[in-house]
Amino acid sequence: MKRLLICLILLLSSTWVYADPNIALLASSCAGCHGTNGYSxxxxxxxxxxxxxYFIQQMQAFANGERESSVMRHHAPAYTETEIRLLAEYFSTR
Incomplete structure (x- = not known):
């Protein structure tokens, strides 16, 4: 029973760790064009x-082709809705 409980705790804790992406790391991929922490x-x-x-609307527009961009049309569709929302919050506080 004790072994089962330990396995369950480890399983749940590892799921929790990977449930929320590292937003600073995710945002760092934007730095090449938009500057560190979004300061272009x-x-x-x-x-x-x-x-x-506004950030969310623009990312969705890039992803669905409503807004033209030679670069962002490739990047935006790769983000999940959750990642876009997390990025929006991250950049709004910089």
Missing amino acids: KGEMPKLAGLQPD
């Missing part, structure tokens, strides 16, 4: 400080 210093749009709803 070039022509790319700044992501830092964007309202979450």
